[in-house]
Amino acid sequence: MNTIYILWLRQLKKYFRSRSRIIGSLGQPILFLVAFGFGFGSIYQKANGGNYIQFLAPGIILMGVLFTAVFSGIELIWDRQFGFLKETMVAPVSRFNIMLGRTLGGATVASIQGLIVFLLTLIIGFRPQNFLMVPIAFIFIFLTALLFTSLGTAIASLLEDMQGFQLIMNFLVMPIFFLSGALFPLKGVPKIMEIIAKADPLTYGIDGVRGSLISNSTYGIVNDFLILSVVTICILGIGSYLFEKIQI
Amino acid sequence: MTSMITVSGLSKKFKDFTAVDNISFDVKKGEIFAFLGPNGAGKSTTIKMLTTLLHPTTGEITLNGHNPSKDKDAVRKAFGIVFQDPSLDDDLTAWENMYFHAVLYSIPASHRDSRIKELLEFVELFDRKNDLVKTFSGGMKRRLEIARGLLHHPSILFLDEPTIGLDPQTRNHMWSYLQNVNKKEDMTIFFSTHYMEEAEKIAQKIAIIDHGKIIAIGTNEELKKETKTKSLEEAFLKLTGKMIRSEEASGIDHLRMTRKMFRR
Numbered sequence: 001m002n003t004i005y006i007l008w009l010r011q012l013k014k015y016f017r018s019r020s021r022i023i024g025s026l027g028q029p030i031l032f033l034v035a036f037g038f039g040f041g042s043i044y045q046k047a048n049g050g051n052y053i054q055f056l057a058p059g060i061i062l063m064g065v066l067f068t069a070v071f072s073g074i075e076l077i078w079d080r081q082f083g084f085l086k087e088t089m090v091a092p093v094s095r096f097n098i099m100l101g102r103t104l105g106g107a108t109v110a111s112i113q114g115l116i117v118f119l120l121t122l123i124i125g126f127r128p129q130n131f132l133m134v135p136i137a138f139i140f141i142f143l144t145a146l147l148f149t150s151l152g153t154a155i156a157s158l159l160e161d162m163q164g165f166q167l168i169m170n171f172l173v174m175p176i177f178f179l180s181g182a183l184f185p186l187k188g189v190p191k192i193m194e195i196i197a198k199a200d201p202l203t204y205g206i207d208g209v210r211g212s213l214i215s216n217s218t219y220g221i222v223n224d225f226l227i228l229s230v231v232t233i234c235i236l237g238i239g240s241y242l243f244e245k246i247q248i
Numbered sequence: 249m250t251s252m253i254t255v256s257g258l259s260k261k262f263k264d265f266t267a268v269d270n271i272s273f274d275v276k277k278g279e280i281f282a283f284l285g286p287n288g289a290g291k292s293t294t295i296k297m298l299t300t301l302l303h304p305t306t307g308e309i310t311l312n313g314h315n316p317s318k319d320k321d322a323v324r325k326a327f328g329i330v331f332q333d334p335s336l337d338d339d340l341t342a343w344e345n346m347y348f349h350a351v352l353y354s355i356p357a358s359h360r361d362s363r364i365k366e367l368l369e370f371v372e373l374f375d376r377k378n379d380l381v382k383t384f385s386g387g388m389k390r391r392l393e394i395a396r397g398l399l400h401h402p403s404i405l406f407l408d409e410p411t412i413g414l415d416p417q418t419r420n421h422m423w424s425y426l427q428n429v430n431k432k433e434d435m436t437i438f439f440s441t442h443y444m445e446e447a448e449k450i451a452q453k454i455a456i457i458d459h460g461k462i463i464a465i466g467t468n469e470e471l472k473k474e475t476k477t478k479s480l481e482e483a484f485l486k487l488t489g490k491m492i493r494s495e496e497a498s499g500i501d502h503l504r505m506t507r508k509m510f511r512r
Contacts, residue, residue: 014339082335087396090324
């Protein structure tokens with residue numbers, strides 16, 4: 001228990017100490033929200049979609065969560081060779097607890113990042129229908145954060161250095177984001193895209209947040225919750241298995 | 249004297265490469281033991297097997313009465329280690345680095361603060377306790393790592409090339425600390441180094457490893473006598489030859505560069 005706590009705490013301390021990282025990682029979501037939100041807003045309205053900012057904001061919140069989460073998982077590569085990880089690997093504690101503490105810390109950090117983006121979307125014009133549902137939205141945000149931190153950790157456990165980082169960003173993280181329905185409704189897209197979106201766990205995170213904040217859910221928030229939970233547990237399992245196998 | 253480490257018939261193979269080839273040795277309790285060898289000879293691999301980070305392919309290890317492959321936690325509690333590469337968290341303060349270690353090694357909360365203070369004072373870093381480690385010089389980081397390695401009262405301390413890149417003042421200082429703890433607490437020290445004078449001066453027993461095999465073991469005097477040389481350096485060169493060894497660049501060398509670029 002202490003192990004999990006101290007590793008969690010460490011992720012938070014590191015996050016709050018790197019202000020440039022916090023601010024830097026906010027740039028992208030804001031740019032997307034402003035460029036797409038105002039750029040496509042009128043077309044979306046003409047096509048009877050309603051207010052595009054309302055639709056887009058949950059997708060952008062989870063974009064911030066996705067990137068921060070994958071990145072805190074991947075950071076394990078640095079830790080593994082230089083930082084604390086070598087220290088923790090020879091400590092008399094179980095590796096599962098190390099992985100869990102680290103991943104929960106990363107997920108908390110990504111959720112905080114989601115909260116900051118959420119507050120920014122409010123400034124730009126996003127209005128949740130019911131503020132009482134905000135805590136429900138944050139359950140989805142935290143689950144998504146946990147899922148993708150575990151995914152980042154799993155990948156980092158397999159990589160020796162940061163050279164594969166670009167590959168992961170371009171062939172995994174970007175597709176996860178762009179094919180998830182973060183930017184457009186999944187109704188009426190070609191069949192193949194619908195199938196891909198259904199296989200993309202981020203879709204359910206976004207759908208859950210949309211369901212709770214603007215009552216606009218495709219799959220229903222209970223389904224979203226169940227699917228997201230099962231996938232998160234599986235990836236957490238794979239992540240901890242691969243983490244156990246790390247040799248320094 | 250009882251044994252702290254007993255190694256017999258230890259080998260480690262990576263695919264078709266034998267990094268450690270059937271080595272056996274014994275380290276007594278309270279002894280200062282130096283482990284020497286050219287680059288790529290198998291020093292680090294051996295240390296990794298002793299410290300539970302790698303499983304031996306064949307052979308037996310007993311450390312403080314326990315087997316590192318089977319009884320990991322008992323072995324882990326028994327040793328402290330200072331790695332070849334820094335393993336501190338640069339974004340945390342000196343105190344936080346120590347505190348983290350204290351929690352991982354289940355040092356009771358009531359003792360934590362006093363023990364950390366004691367050791368930070370011991371390595372003369374107490375007045376810098378709230379500074380981030382990234383503001384520390386190489387020598388200060390090393391001292392902090394040593395303090396951390398000693399925090400949980402280990403019976404044995406491993407040091408993998410601990411004095412690399414340190415100036416003679418810091419090196420001297422560091423060894424006088426360690427010899428002091430060695431005497432006071434009867435703590436065994438196992439270290440690897442490329443500095444022959446260091447091994448000559450500090451170590452009570454020296455093993456020389458090359459191509460994965462231990463080619464000589466004994467006291468400084470015994471090794472010199474055996475090779476009919478005047479210094480350990482000459483003995484070392486006579487035993488291992490004058491050829492320069494090349495080690496393949498590993499992932500970590502690339503990382504060292506990329507990390508510098510990524511750090512803000």
